[in-house]
Amino acid sequence: MGDRHAPKPAFIENPLQVVEYCRYCLMCRHVCPVGHVTHNETLTPHGWALMIASAQRNLLEWNPEAVDALYKCADCGLCRTHCATDQPLPTGIAGARAAVVEEGLAPESVMALKEALERWANPFQRATPESPIKTGEDAILVGDAAYFRTPQTLDAAMQLLAATGVEPIQLARGRNLGLLPSSLGLSELAAELASQTIEEIKSTGCRRLFLLTPGDIYTVTRLYPERLNLGLPDHLEVIDLAAYLERSQENGLLRFEKIRGEGPYAYHDPEHGARIKRNHSAPRKLLRSLFEAAREVSFFWREDRAHPTGVVGGLNWVQPDLARDLTEARLQEAIDAGARFLFTEDPLALEALRAQADGRIEVSGLYETMAAHLE
Amino acid sequence: MIVSSLQREMIFSELEDVVGADHVSTRQVDQLIYSTDWSWMPQMWLDRGLIPARADFIVHPGSVEEISELLKIANAYRLPIVPWGGGSGTQGGAIPTYGGIIIDLKRLNKILEVNEESLYVCAQAGINGTQLEWALNEKNLTLPHYPASANCATLGGYLAPRGSGTISTKYGKAEDLVMSMQVVLPDGRIIRTPGVPNHASGPDFMRIFLGSEGTFGIISEATMRIVPLPETRLFRAVLFKSIGDGIEAGRRMMVDRLEPLVIRMYDPSSTASLVKKVLGYELEGAYMIIGFDGWEEIAAAQEKRAMLICEALGAKDLGREPGERWWNHRYDFYYPPLGLHLPQMYGTIETVTTFSKLEDLYWAKKKAIESHFGEIGIRYIGHFSHWFPWGASLYDRFILEETPEDPKEALHLHNRIWTVAVRTSLENEGMINEHHGVGLKLSRYMRAQYGPAWHLLASIKEALDPNGIMNPGKVGFGVQSNG
Numbered sequence: 001m002g003d004r005h006a007p008k009p010a011f012i013e014n015p016l017q018v019v020e021y022c023r024y025c026l027m028c029r030h031v032c033p034v035g036h037v038t039h040n041e042t043l044t045p046h047g048w049a050l051m052i053a054s055a056q057r058n059l060l061e062w063n064p065e066a067v068d069a070l071y072k073c074a075d076c077g078l079c080r081t082h083c084a085t086d087q088p089l090p091t092g093i094a095g096a097r098a099a100v101v102e103e104g105l106a107p108e109s110v111m112a113l114k115e116a117l118e119r120w121a122n123p124f125q126r127a128t129p130e131s132p133i134k135t136g137e138d139a140i141l142v143g144d145a146a147y148f149r150t151p152q153t154l155d156a157a158m159q160l161l162a163a164t165g166v167e168p169i170q171l172a173r174g175r176n177l178g179l180l181p182s183s184l185g186l187s188e189l190a191a192e193l194a195s196q197t198i199e200e201i202k203s204t205g206c207r208r209l210f211l212l213t214p215g216d217i218y219t220v221t222r223l224y225p226e227r228l229n230l231g232l233p234d235h236l237e238v239i240d241l242a243a244y245l246e247r248s249q250e251n252g253l254l255r256f257e258k259i260r261g262e263g264p265y266a267y268h269d270p271e272h273g274a275r276i277k278r279n280h281s282a283p284r285k286l287l288r289s290l291f292e293a294a295r296e297v298s299f300f301w302r303e304d305r306a307h308p309t310g311v312v313g314g315l316n317w318v319q320p321d322l323a324r325d326l327t328e329a330r331l332q333e334a335i336d337a338g339a340r341f342l343f344t345e346d347p348l349a350l351e352a353l354r355a356q357a358d359g360r361i362e363v364s365g366l367y368e369t370m371a372a373h374l375e
Numbered sequence: 376m377i378v379s380s381l382q383r384e385m386i387f388s389e390l391e392d393v394v395g396a397d398h399v400s401t402r403q404v405d406q407l408i409y410s411t412d413w414s415w416m417p418q419m420w421l422d423r424g425l426i427p428a429r430a431d432f433i434v435h436p437g438s439v440e441e442i443s444e445l446l447k448i449a450n451a452y453r454l455p456i457v458p459w460g461g462g463s464g465t466q467g468g469a470i471p472t473y474g475g476i477i478i479d480l481k482r483l484n485k486i487l488e489v490n491e492e493s494l495y496v497c498a499q500a501g502i503n504g505t506q507l508e509w510a511l512n513e514k515n516l517t518l519p520h521y522p523a524s525a526n527c528a529t530l531g532g533y534l535a536p537r538g539s540g541t542i543s544t545k546y547g548k549a550e551d552l553v554m555s556m557q558v559v560l561p562d563g564r565i566i567r568t569p570g571v572p573n574h575a576s577g578p579d580f581m582r583i584f585l586g587s588e589g590t591f592g593i594i595s596e597a598t599m600r601i602v603p604l605p606e607t608r609l610f611r612a613v614l615f616k617s618i619g620d621g622i623e624a625g626r627r628m629m630v631d632r633l634e635p636l637v638i639r640m641y642d643p644s645s646t647a648s649l650v651k652k653v654l655g656y657e658l659e660g661a662y663m664i665i666g667f668d669g670w671e672e673i674a675a676a677q678e679k680r681a682m683l684i685c686e687a688l689g690a691k692d693l694g695r696e697p698g699e700r701w702w703n704h705r706y707d708f709y710y711p712p713l714g715l716h717l718p719q720m721y722g723t724i725e726t727v728t729t730f731s732k733l734e735d736l737y738w739a740k741k742k743a744i745e746s747h748f749g750e751i752g753i754r755y756i757g758h759f760s761h762w763f764p765w766g767a768s769l770y771d772r773f774i775l776e777e778t779p780e781d782p783k784e785a786l787h788l789h790n791r792i793w794t795v796a797v798r799t800s801l802e803n804e805g806m807i808n809e810h811h812g813v814g815l816k817l818s819r820y821m822r823a824q825y826g827p828a829w830h831l832l833a834s835i836k837e838a839l840d841p842n843g844i845m846n847p848g849k850v851g852f853g854v855q856s857n858g
Contacts, residue, residue, distance in 0.1 A: 024418050026462065026463050069404050
């Protein structure tokens with residue numbers, strides 16, 4: 001099930017204009033993860049939209065307090081996912097941040113990230129490897145997080161794909177795909193990184209592109225055209241790795257040794273899953289196929305209302321306290337539900353959850369666990 | 376309200392001692408965002424480059440005890456208190472008109488008990504409506520109060536203005552679903568109303584807080600009746616040639632005790648505009664949705680009876696799809712650009728009366744609005760919803776596309792239109808409001824609404840809040856004590 005036939009979103013030329021419909025609308029308040037942990041009216045979709053609209057009407061200066069509030073949106077997309085009229089508010093917020101960057105008013109942490117991304121093409125300040133000059137039918141987008149932070153996720157994904165007879169070319173190794181700079185208002189940088197990725201995809205001539213996370217799918221299929229006016233090659237099929245693996249498991253291409261006993265376990269829907277209308281059942285079916293009898297417990301904030309950890313929208317870089325609160329909320333949800341094990345597949349979320357779990361719950365990668373139990 | 380920077384810091388320090396530094400704000404950006412609720416007046420004000428009102432402090436208490444302490448501080452300094460839930464009121468009830476302290480209740484968002492035997496939920500007042508509903512749905516239960524504002528309103532906000540929801544025709548208004556409440560009185564005392572709503576142990580003082588909109592105290596917790604999710608929900612739409620026939624059909628369904636979940640009839644103007652825009656149907660006449668829920672065979676039998684009534688009154692059966700489509704998109708009407716939004720001028724001048732006066736009230740208001748303001752292009756639309764065994768609400772609105780650029784001029788015009796609408800409601804024995812509350816917008820009509828009985832409400836206010844700190848300027852009460 002690829003994304004080849006999904007309608008390509010239109011480029012939003014004037015992102016600041018989109019806040020006009022949202023500035024007095026409160027109808028997505030209930031899903032905003034930041035509003036949920038801060039309890040502050042300002043830090044909700046309506047609050048951000050009204051701030052931006054007010055700045056345009058000279059009612060608000062972008063002073064450090066206002067800029068700080070502007071940079072607390074997680075760019076998770078839940079507001080838009082739950083909007084009956086599909087208002088692209090996150091793009092409006094990114095646009096306002098771009099204006100703040102241009103005026104030289106962005107937080108220092110944003111400017112430090114800009115420097116790192118310009119120099120290293122990733123925020124981890126690590127050298128990206130040379131791109132392999134290869135051509136082939138199948139490719140996988142690696143990005144920076146899996147490459148530098150959780151290479152075991154990438155290794156597991158490659159192992160699982162190999163078991164299904166697919167050996168994709170690895171693309172964008174160590175390079176940020178552009179979501180982080182776009183969220184932070186570094187739009188030119190986002191466009192540059194995105195262009196490099198698109199060129200690399202084109203150079204392979206691949207027809208199927210596997211993606212490790214919903215965040216990556218969102219980036220290439222929605223963010224590129226809508227925020228950056230860039231597009232993937234028309235012939236390309238974009239494939240959610242979890243959905244592909246679930247189909248492979250159904251078709252008997254993947255078999256697992258059962259994990260005995262243990263449990264209960266919970267699954268954290270990865271960041272941005274709701275905004276791409278993900279097949280939420282695929283990763284859950286994969287987990288059920290791994291466990292012999294362990295009980296599955298659910299998050300309240302799941303599937304199309306899933307709240308993110310603090311690794312979205314660059315919060316972990318720019319708003320570490322808020323990021324910690326969001327990650328803690330996810331851990332606490334799992335613990336309160338009675339889970340002993342927590343699974344997810346987004347590399348950065350995995351890293352953040354593991355770092356904060358502190359022995360309270362065992363956090364594991366979905367793909368790593370599957371690979372470890374391949375028959 | 377605060378006279379000096381020194382005094383401001385003194386008070387800030389006291390507030391900080393109560394709730395902690397992270398939960399008190401004097402930030403300019405927060406003052407801006409909390410300067411408007413969902414009402415037209417402050418939004419228009421902001422749109423024209425003016426700040427409607429600024430709270431001096433925005434405070435986020437984490438417990439009922441903290442609310443109590445905050446009210447004691449406010450009394451000591453004679454500082455206005457404005458309780459804030461979701462800010463989803465459409466009458467300006469949460470605007471900090473005189474500055475002071477906004478108490479945002481959203482940290483008080485816990486579900487304290489779900490009792491599946493006696494069917495009630497007890498929760499803190501700051502919980503979001505949809506989040507509460509989702510939590511109940513996980514247990515196959517529902518709080519049958521479905522206001523269009525559920526996504527943004529809080530439980531306390533359901534009760535403070537006596538709100539109605541989409542299915543109130545069967546399950547009642549929020550005030551009919553509440554069993555008991557915890558309230559912080561203006562002097563800081565914390566009280567609880569009895570655990571059951573029906574008894575004969577003296578007057579029902581819980582009711583004085585329903586509709587008080589924070590002028591008598593702050594609702595901090597509420598116990599609400601809940602019900603199991605129904606086995607089925609059936610929807611159907613019919614088209615009436617005249618609203619008179621539609622009103623009569625609704626009346627018969629109510630007096631025959633068919634227990635409809637929903638009866639909603641759009642007048643021909645809304646059918647031609649709103650219904651077309653949101654649902655895509657091009658119809659001439661009055662589009663009515665009828666819904667039933669519960670056990671399949673009972674709901675089907677009720678629906679059959681209702682359809683016989685509609686048929687006898689000449690309605691055209693549009694079938695199930697236009698009813699179900701309405702149900703699935705019932706909140707879409709409120710999302711911009713489908714819903715009303717600036718730069719339009721608009722007001723929901725809704726009212727309620729008995730069946731015998733309902734149609735006359737509709738025509739009188741339509742005539743009054745269109746004759747007074749027709750030449751400036753005003754539109755009057757309405758629908759009939761929230762039916763009772765004795766009458767129904769008329770949810771009517773005025774809409775003006777071209778509005779004066781000058782904000783004061785625009786506000787004055789808005790007030791003039793409201794005055795014509797409210798006077799016409801009163802002259803035709805309608806109430807000044809059915810479920811949006813009084814807030815700031817209708818405050819000035821409260822004496823006309825109640826006549827000599829206003830003295831009773833004013834006396835209660837005087838007794839409970841002698842310093843007049845609680846949400847001043849709202850529900851007819853002024854800054855200081857009222858008489």
